[in-house]
Structures are given as C-alpha cells and as structure tokens.
Amino acid sequence: xxxxxxxxxxxxxxxxxxxxxxxxxxxxxxxxxxxxxxxxxxxxxxxxxxxxxxxxxxxxxxxxxxxxxxxxxxxxxxxxxxxxxxxxxxxxxxxxxxxxxxxxxxxxxxxxxxxxxxxxxxxxxxxxxxxxxxxxxxxxxxxxxxxxxxxxxxxxxxxxxxxxxxxxxxxxxxxxxxxxxxxxxxxxxxxxxxxxxxxxxxxxxxxxxxxxxxxxxxxxxxxxxxxxxxxxxxxxxxxxxxxxxxxxxxxxxxxxxx
Amino acid sequence: xxxxxxxxxxxxxxxxxxxxxxxxxxxxxxxxxxxxxxxxxxxxxxxxxxxxxxxxxxxxxxxxxxxxxxxxxxxxxxxxxxxxxxxxxxxxxxxxxxxxxxxxxxxxxxxxxxxxxxxxxxxxxxxxxxxxxxxxxxxxxxxxxxxxxxxxxxxxxxxxxxxxxxxxxxxxxxxxxxxxxxxxxxxxxxxxxxxxxxxxxxxxxxxxxxxxxxxxxxxxxxxxxxxxxxxxxxxxxxxxxxxxxxxxxxxxxxxxxxxxxxxxxxxxxxxxxxxxxxxxxxxxxxxxxxxxxx
Numbered sequence: 001x002x003x004x005x006x007x008x009x010x011x012x013x014x015x016x017x018x019x020x021x022x023x024x025x026x027x028x029x030x031x032x033x034x035x036x037x038x039x040x041x042x043x044x045x046x047x048x049x050x051x052x053x054x055x056x057x058x059x060x061x062x063x064x065x066x067x068x069x070x071x072x073x074x075x076x077x078x079x080x081x082x083x084x085x086x087x088x089x090x091x092x093x094x095x096x097x098x099x100x101x102x103x104x105x106x107x108x109x110x111x112x113x114x115x116x117x118x119x120x121x122x123x124x125x126x127x128x129x130x131x132x133x134x135x136x137x138x139x140x141x142x143x144x145x146x147x148x149x150x151x152x153x154x155x156x157x158x159x160x161x162x163x164x165x166x167x168x169x170x171x172x173x174x175x176x177x178x179x180x181x182x183x184x185x186x187x188x189x190x191x192x193x194x195x196x197x198x199x200x201x202x203x204x205x206x207x208x209x210x211x212x213x214x215x216x217x218x219x220x221x222x223x224x225x226x227x228x229x230x231x232x233x234x235x236x237x238x239x240x241x242x243x244x245x246x247x248x249x250x251x252x253x254x255x256x257x258x
Numbered sequence: 259x260x261x262x263x264x265x266x267x268x269x270x271x272x273x274x275x276x277x278x279x280x281x282x283x284x285x286x287x288x289x290x291x292x293x294x295x296x297x298x299x300x301x302x303x304x305x306x307x308x309x310x311x312x313x314x315x316x317x318x319x320x321x322x323x324x325x326x327x328x329x330x331x332x333x334x335x336x337x338x339x340x341x342x343x344x345x346x347x348x349x350x351x352x353x354x355x356x357x358x359x360x361x362x363x364x365x366x367x368x369x370x371x372x373x374x375x376x377x378x379x380x381x382x383x384x385x386x387x388x389x390x391x392x393x394x395x396x397x398x399x400x401x402x403x404x405x406x407x408x409x410x411x412x413x414x415x416x417x418x419x420x421x422x423x424x425x426x427x428x429x430x431x432x433x434x435x436x437x438x439x440x441x442x443x444x445x446x447x448x449x450x451x452x453x454x455x456x457x458x459x460x461x462x463x464x465x466x467x468x469x470x471x472x473x474x475x476x477x478x479x480x481x482x483x484x485x486x487x488x489x490x491x492x493x494x495x496x497x498x499x500x501x502x503x504x505x506x507x508x509x510x511x512x513x514x515x516x517x518x519x520x521x522x523x524x525x526x527x528x529x530x531x532x533x534x535x536x537x538x539x540x541x542x543x544x545x546x547x548x549x550x551x552x
C-alpha cells in the first residue's frame with residue numbers, strides 16, 4: 001500500500017514569486033517524515049506540490065520532478081485528480097463538509113468518485129473511523145452533522161475521510177496546530193499507528209512533536225524574507241535533534257531563531 | 259494640570275452622545291417602518307373586504323362595468339405561470355453565470371466583462387426589458403402576445419439579481435472546503451455540484467426568492483408583452499394573459515367603486531402570494547439546514 005516518493009530539483013512559484021527552490025529528497029514508505037522550519041520557508045508549499053494541490057491556487061506552478069515509485073506525478077498526461085486520490089491530505093484547520101453528516105463526510109471521497117453500494121460504504125466508513133480512533137465516540141450518531149463535533153474529533157474525522165479513499169501516502173499540514181494537548185496526543189498516537197500502512201509526511205511547527213512522531217526530519221530555511229525556501233538538511237530524526245550537520249539546523253532547534 | 263490616573267466613570271459628554279445616537283437610531287428605525295406598515299395596513303384594510311372565494315375562483319368575464327363581484331382567478335393563474343416560467347429561464351442561467359464568475363473566471367477579462375454587464379442589467383428600468391421583448395420577440399419574430407413573452411421580459415429583470423446574490427453566496431463558501439474535496443481526488447465539477455452548491459444552498463434560495471418577489475410585482479413589462487384580458491387563459495404560450503399587477507392597474511383605472519375594491523384585493527392577493535412563496539422557501543432552507551439534524 002505505502003509507496004516511496006522521490007523529489008528531484010523541485011521549484012515552486014506563486015506567479016512570479018519563487019517560493020521554494022531546488023528541493024531534492026527521498027521520502028521512505030511506511031515511515032513518518034517531518035518537515036520543520038521557520039514560518040514562510042515553504043514547508044507547506046512543498047507539501048502541497050507532492051499531491052499537486054499547489055496548482056489549485058491561481059498563478060501557482062511547479063518545475064521539477066516528483067516520482068511516486070518511478071511514476072512522474074508532473075509528467076505529461078498525468079491526471080492531478082488521480083494523483084490526489086493516491087496521495088491524501090489533511091489540513092491545518094479541520095474542514096469537515098458542513099452540509100454532510102459524519103457518515104457522509106467519511107464516505108464523501110468514495111461517493112463523490114462514483115457509485116458504491118450502501119453496505120460497501122458502511123464497511124469503509126466503520127473501518128476508516130476505527131482507523132482514525134473515532135469510531136467509539138461517534139458510532140451512535142453517524143447521521144449527525146460533522147460540524148457538531150469538537151475540534152479534535154473533527155480533525156480525526158478529516159483523517160478518517162482522507163484514509164477512506166485508501167491513499168498510498170498521507171500528507172498532513174500542521175494537523176495539530178488548532179487542537180488542544182489531549183486531542184494532539186490522540187492524533188499523534190494515530191499517526192504512529194497509521195505509519196504501519198501509509199507513507200506519512202507531516203509539517204509541524206512543534207519540534208517536540210516532530211521528535212515524538214517522526215522517523216526522519218527535514219529542515220527547511222530561507223536565506224532572507226522574499227528569498228525562496230530551501231531544504232537545509234534531512235536525516236534521521238534522532239540525528240537532526242542531537243547532532244545536526246548544519247549550524248542553521250542546530251540554531252533553529254535550540255531556539256536561537258525562528 | 260492634574261494628571262488623573264485610575265478608572266474613571268463615564269463622562270457626562272459621552273453619556274449625552276450615547277443617548278443622542280441611541281435616539282437617532284430608533285428614530286431612523288421608526289421612519290423606515292412607518293411607510294412599510296402604513297402600506298400594508300392600507301392594503302389589508304381596503305382589500306380584505308373582497309377577499310372571498312368568488313374573487314379567488316372567478317375571472318372578470320361577463321362582469322359589466324358597474325357590476326359587483328368578479329374575481330382575479332385569471333390574473334392569479336397568469337402571475338403564477340409567468341413568474342414560474344421566468345424563474346425557469348433566469349435561475350439556471352443566473353446560477354451558472356455565478357458559478358462561472360466564482361469558480362472559473364478567476365478575475366479574467368471575460369469574467370470582468372460579465373460582471374460589468376450584470377451590474378448594468380441590474381439598473382435597467384423594467385419597462386425597457388418589456389420594450390425589448392416587444393420589439394424583438396413580438397414585432398421582429400412575429401410571436402403573439404403571451405404569458406411567455408411576459409416571462410421573457412421578467413427573466414431579463416430576474417437574471418442579474420440571481421447572479422449577484424448567488425455570486426455573493428458562492429464566494430462565502432470557504433476555500434478550505436474546495437481544497438478538502440480536491441484532496442480527496444474529487445474533480446472540480448463534482449466539487450462544485452456536491453460541495454460548493456449545497457453549502458451555499460440556503461443563501462441561493464433566499465436570493466432567488468428576492469428575485470421572484472421583485473418581478474412578481476412588475477407591471478410595465480407585462481403591459482407591453484402579456485396584454486390584458488378579462489378571461490381565463492391557462493396557456494402561457496398563446497394569446498393574451500392577465501397578471502395580478504396588470505389586474506390591479508386595470509381595475510384601478512376603472513371609474514366604479516367595485517372596480518377600485520377589486521384592485522385593492524388584487525394587491526393584497528399579490529402580497530399574500532409573495533409571502534407564501536417566501537414561507538415555502540424558508541421551509542425548504544430549514545429542511546435542508548444542517549442545524550435541523552443536530
């Protein structure tokens with residue numbers, strides 16, 4: 001199920017502004033990769049290039065290669081819609097569909113992509129909600145609106161919605177930054193479970209979180225405001241946090257800037 | 259000069275200003291309500307007398323100039339058919355235009371041009387749309403006076419209102435929801451149909467109802483396109499029809515008290531119909547709102 005991602009020489013633009021430059025890395029399957037770095041360094045932008053969500057913004061474009069197990073995601077004739085079906089995404093703020101019930105939210109990905117029988121949907125919804133550790137809390141009110149849940153529950157609902165379409169990679173853009181510590185813990189536990197089956201990439205501003213959940217960590221930085229963000233280094237999380245190769249990484253994780 | 263520290267009571271000047279503004283706001287509210295209430299009161303007082311079964315079920319056929327009785331059945335049917343047809347034309351076109359402007363236009367030249375002309379159309383006097391249909395549909399194409407011609411004129415008036423309100427509502431849908439849908443691998447058109455439009459649904463219905471309410475009372479475009487008749491004509495595509503605004507106009511122009519009474523009742527009926535439609539729309543939005551299921 002999980003697949004490896006390989007990025008080579010990737011630049012991303014917003015109109016004429018270059019947001020990230022020359023990023024190359026390999027993201028290992030069945031592991032958690034964390035992106036850290038100061039605000040505006042292009043972590044989220046880079047994350048969004050991995051499933052072609054970057055180009056949803058008017059004027060945004062990408063140069064370079066992203067390969068998912070030898071398939072170039074930016075190759076000619078590749079359908080961005082099918083890329084996003086393969087590489088799911090969870091956003092910073094929980095965003096369940098307000099017009100849909102909990103059940104419909106989880107089933108949305110399948111239902112909006114074609115016909116499925118009710119029993120098939122029920123199976124997937126239960127499995128996905130269990131996968132997101134939400135089943136026990138909501139199993140008696142599946143037809144209530146998803147927007148009525150608490151913030152942490154909504155975020156787990158969004159994770160359930162993302163894994164319901166069985167992606168091979170799960171991208172998470174600061175999934176805990178709008179949540180309280182208990183909900184954060186629940187999501188972190190969930191991430192460590194999900195990595196058995198998925199390739200997970202998580203952007204976080206919380207360095208303890210990166211240290212807790214990730215296997216590998218990539219540090220991004222930008223030379224100055226207005227300059228494009230670059231990948232400074234990427235290594236085993238334990239190495240980044242104890243003995244980084246670059247001075248900038250050490251300065252950042254010890255809190256000297258950013 | 260002494261320097262005062264600490265928390266002080268509200269000064270007398272601020273108290274007076276506060277009172278003054280409060281009085282002004284209430285006064286403005288009262289001024290706005292007076293004409294509304296007095297119009298409603300006058301229409302109800304003068305119209306309630308003839309609001310009976312005969313009025314609702316009979317036309318003006320074979321009612322002599324001085325006869326009492328008679329009704330507006332033909333006008334009610336005409337108004338309902340004309341407004342329905344106008345909505346069937348204007349709502350889909352208006353909605354699709356709004357979807358284009360918000361989801362596909364992206365501030366390009368075409369979308370700015372469309373926006374401009376929609377704004378211009380909002381300001382078109384209603385009689386001009388009637389003249390346009392009269393000149394184009396009836397005189398150039400040689401079509402007969404009919405309810406449908408009236409509906410065409412009304413739809414021209416409805417369209418910009420629908421576009422504007424639907425556009426506002428679609429813009430209120432957070433971009434996050436579209437992104438959430440794209441991230442699930444849902445194509446753009448399905449995202450619009452299944453996520454964006456349902457989220458904006460209640461607002462769009464309200465906008466459509468405002469447009470309906472606006473055109474239901476239009477007289478001038480109907481005068482030029484529907485003509486006037488005293489008989490029931492159920493077929494909106496053929497021959498002159500009646501409409502409630504026309505009926506009020508026609509009856510109010512007659513010199514007898516019975517006709518004047520019918521005009522008042524016609525006006526009351528029109529208000530009631532618009533109110534009823536609004537009520538139905540509210541029921542629909544309530545039934546569709548997520549809050550109901552909570």
